[in-house]
Amino acid sequence: MFGSIKKFFDNKRITPLLYIDIHSHLIPNIDDGVKSFDESIKILKTLESIGYKKVITTPHVIGDCYNNSTKKLLDMLYLLRQKAKENGIDIELDISAEYYCDEEFVDRLKSNDLLPILGRYILFETSYVSLTPYLLDIVYQIKLNGYIPLLAHPERYNYISDFAIYSKWREAGIKFQVNILSFDGYYGIYSKKRVEFLAKSGFIDVIGSDIHSYSDATRIQELFKKGLYEYIFKDNTIINSSN
Numbered sequence: 001m002f003g004s005i006k007k008f009f010d011n012k013r014i015t016p017l018l019y020i021d022i023h024s025h026l027i028p029n030i031d032d033g034v035k036s037f038d039e040s041i042k043i044l045k046t047l048e049s050i051g052y053k054k055v056i057t058t059p060h061v062i063g064d065c066y067n068n069s070t071k072k073l074l075d076m077l078y079l080l081r082q083k084a085k086e087n088g089i090d091i092e093l094d095i096s097a098e099y100y101c102d103e104e105f106v107d108r109l110k111s112n113d114l115l116p117i118l119g120r121y122i123l124f125e126t127s128y129v130s131l132t133p134y135l136l137d138i139v140y141q142i143k144l145n146g147y148i149p150l151l152a153h154p155e156r157y158n159y160i161s162d163f164a165i166y167s168k169w170r171e172a173g174i175k176f177q178v179n180i181l182s183f184d185g186y187y188g189i190y191s192k193k194r195v196e197f198l199a200k201s202g203f204i205d206v207i208g209s210d211i212h213s214y215s216d217a218t219r220i221q222e223l224f225k226k227g228l229y230e231y232i233f234k235d236n237t238i239i240n241s242s243n
């Protein structure tokens with residue numbers, strides 16, 4: 001019996017609160033994510049070994065460079081599921097998108113041509129360098145469509161130096177998805193400071209992997225071994241798996 005308990009601690013796995021990952025780029029060659037299905041499979045095997053039960057992958061939708069249609073995304077999900085099945089991967093797979101705040105997104109909102117996460121969340125991102133002036137109009141439209149706006153990695157926007165903007169966004173009804181690797185300083189010291197502020201403030205709703213490559217998956221595996229993420233749960237209500 002002692003042996004099995006020791007084995008559990010030696011192979012530290014994720015808490016059930018994180019069984020569902022809802023941000024990643026696992027469809028090859030349709031954005032800046034993985035380069036092949038072989039890479040997708042290696043990543044999924046790593047996630048399975050950490051303890052993930054479900055992965056909702058979220059390719060970029062950006063009008064100028066990654067104009068992935070809803071149909072294309074659903075077709076690619078079918079292929080990913082096939083490859084996963086062929087490789088004996090025991091993770092449920094689904095697809096959504098990470099919508100960039102541009103005219104393409106506004107058009108898709110108007111026609112309700114969207115792929116919500118778990119039927120309710122719309123994952124969206126902004127420019128990294130400057131505040132999107134019509135951001136709150138987009139948020140309003142997402143809510144009007146019956147969905148919950150979920151901002152991808154708010155800690156990564158380099159234009160944020162006054163953290164009061166986070167309170168303003170939350171008052172507007174925006175939920176926050178932070179990247180787990182931000183806690184490790186992977187995106188730099190300023191993203192780390194912002195994510196620590198969000199954690200302390202109780203502003204984190206979702207923790208995502210935002211995996212773009214196999215090396216991201218191995219970094220996350222190491223992070224879980226260190227237990228770096230565990231303090232987050234004290235002050236934040238994480239909703240990854242609460243649906």
Ligand SMILES: [Fe+2]
Nearest residue numbers: 023024098210
């Ligand atoms: Fe992403």
